[in-house]
Amino acid sequence: xxxxxxxxxxxxxxxxxxxxxxxxxxxxxxxxxxxxxxxxxxxxxxxxxxxxxxxxxxxxxxxxxxxxxxxxxx
Amino acid sequence: xxxxxxxxxxxxxxxxxxxxxxxxxxxxxxxxxxxxxxxxxxxxxxxxxxxxxxxxxxxxxxxxxxxxxxxxxxxxxxxxxxxxxxxxxxxxxxxxxxxxxxxxxxxxxxxxxxxxxxxxxxxxxxxxxxxxxxxxxxxxxxxxxxxxxxxxxxxxxxxxxxxxxxxxxxxxxxxxxxxxxxxxxxxxxxxxxxxxxxxxxxxxxxxxxxxxxxxxxxxxxxxxxxxxxxxxxxxxxxxxxxxxxxxxxxxxxxxxxxxxxxxxxxxxxxxxxxxxxxxxxxxxxxxxxxxxxxxxxxxxxxxxxxxxxxxxxxxxxxxxxxxxxxxxxxxxxxxxxxxxxxxxxxxxxxxxxxxxxxxxxxxxxxxxxxxxxxx
Numbered sequence: 001x002x003x004x005x006x007x008x009x010x011x012x013x014x015x016x017x018x019x020x021x022x023x024x025x026x027x028x029x030x031x032x033x034x035x036x037x038x039x040x041x042x043x044x045x046x047x048x049x050x051x052x053x054x055x056x057x058x059x060x061x062x063x064x065x066x067x068x069x070x071x072x073x074x
Numbered sequence: 075x076x077x078x079x080x081x082x083x084x085x086x087x088x089x090x091x092x093x094x095x096x097x098x099x100x101x102x103x104x105x106x107x108x109x110x111x112x113x114x115x116x117x118x119x120x121x122x123x124x125x126x127x128x129x130x131x132x133x134x135x136x137x138x139x140x141x142x143x144x145x146x147x148x149x150x151x152x153x154x155x156x157x158x159x160x161x162x163x164x165x166x167x168x169x170x171x172x173x174x175x176x177x178x179x180x181x182x183x184x185x186x187x188x189x190x191x192x193x194x195x196x197x198x199x200x201x202x203x204x205x206x207x208x209x210x211x212x213x214x215x216x217x218x219x220x221x222x223x224x225x226x227x228x229x230x231x232x233x234x235x236x237x238x239x240x241x242x243x244x245x246x247x248x249x250x251x252x253x254x255x256x257x258x259x260x261x262x263x264x265x266x267x268x269x270x271x272x273x274x275x276x277x278x279x280x281x282x283x284x285x286x287x288x289x290x291x292x293x294x295x296x297x298x299x300x301x302x303x304x305x306x307x308x309x310x311x312x313x314x315x316x317x318x319x320x321x322x323x324x325x326x327x328x329x330x331x332x333x334x335x336x337x338x339x340x341x342x343x344x345x346x347x348x349x350x351x352x353x354x355x356x357x358x359x360x361x362x363x364x365x366x367x368x369x370x371x372x373x374x375x376x377x378x379x380x381x382x383x384x385x386x387x388x389x390x391x392x393x394x395x396x397x398x399x400x401x402x403x404x405x406x407x408x409x410x411x412x413x414x415x416x417x418x419x420x421x422x423x424x425x426x427x428x429x430x431x432x433x434x435x436x437x438x439x440x441x442x443x444x445x446x447x448x449x
Contacts, residue, residue: 004334015315022202023201023202023204024204024205025204025242025244025245027195027203029245030242030245032245032246033242033245033246033248033303035303035307035309036341037303037307037308037309037333037335037341038248038301038303038309040250040299040301040311042104043118043406043444043446044097044121044292045102045104045120045121045135045444046406046408046442046444047105048103048119049104049106049119049442050408050410050440050442053108053410053412053440054349056351056376057412057414057438058325058351058375058381059319059323059325059351059354059375059376060293060295060317060323060325060327060349060351061256061293061295062234062236062254062255062256062294062295062317063236063252063253063254063295063296063297063315063317063318064252064297064315065299065430
């Protein structure tokens with residue numbers, strides 16, 4: 001059991017511990033990032049539609065701003 | 075040829091730099107219009123998002139396509155047609171600490187195509203909320219019919235696997251990476267579309283036979299997008315996506331954008347998008363003879379082509395001081411102009427020796443006009 005803990009749990013704790021690093025951009029420094037103009041898709045209903053047009057007219061698909069994607073458009 | 079839109083809208087799964095917060099409580103009503111290449115598609119889309127407590131968000135989207143098609147395929151192989159597609163989606167988000175779980179279900183119905191889609195997405199904030207990792211899975215089942223042929227019914231399945239990461243690099247720079255694998259299985263071609271092959275016995279020098287596609291398709295896409303905040307409150311956007319699939323299509327996309335607020339109420343946007351792809355291995359504008367190979371396609375979306383689109387948009391936000399239930403509202407108009415140039419898809423409405431007709435090209439205009447309220 002201790003071997004399992006050492007080999008599995010300890011590395012996981014170390015990795016999770018990394019999640020608690022001191023951020024190099026503090027929360028109070030994120031005013032610019034929080035501005036709506038910095039959103040990749042400020043208006044979901046509009047973004048979804050234009051990606052629908054891309055999917056319908058192109059062979060490529062996926063990895064868009066809208067998750068999922070996919071279009072078997074004939 | 076029949077144009078079929080299958081749209082997994084997944085509105086609730088928009089990538090956000092502000093993870094670990096529920097979606098905005100808002101309502102949108104959109105009028106959309108696509109007009110190009112003899113095809114017009116328009117209709118409304120309504121999206122409502124409402125939160126319950128600090129952890130739960132519910133959403134509903136209703137979307138309609140009114141299609142009128144006299145595309146190049148339709149006028150050379152069939153008769154113009156009209157049809158309507160209706161789609162309904164329900165969306166559910168659950169927020170717990172730095173984790174957001176999203177679920178959704180979409181149903182799409184038209185005269186010859188039914189599609190149902192379900193998805194799950196999990197997002198986790200980490201590293202002081204500078205990094206957001208998201209994983210998503212979607213599953214869709216389609217039933218394909220053929221108008222005028224009651225004995226025809228086929229099925230197809232689609233699976234999406236997505237991994238994305240957004241990273242704050244500085245006080246002004248956010249970058250998002252996305253990978254997505256999509257697999258299809260079943261009847262993947264259009265029951266109406268045909269390929270043409272050389273036929274000396276035909277008066278026009280060629281004849282048609284139905285398309286035959288492979289029963290499976292797997293595609294991979296990787297994208298990186300960045301947004302940078304400029305002084306004087308403006309933002310620039312750049313994105314690149316590379317794509318390849320088991321049908322032999324390789325594609326790349328470059329996107330550029332600029333957002334500029336003006337005074338307190340206006341936001342103006344411009345965008346530029348370049349797209350190019352190589353054709354599928356089994357695509358040909360003109361096959362040398364009937365049944366020339368196992369798989370046959372003459373869908374221009376599977377041909378070699380490139381396109382450029384230019385977009386412009388304006389938003390006007392209203393003051394909220396006099397409205398008790400509504401925090402703010404906006405009116406928005408976006409126009410996008412598309413130019414498609416095909417390298418091996420020929421325009422059969424033009425004169426020319428068989429296989430030497432002029433190459434096809436067309437342009438299209440897309441309109442998005444919508445009103446939004448936040449409550």
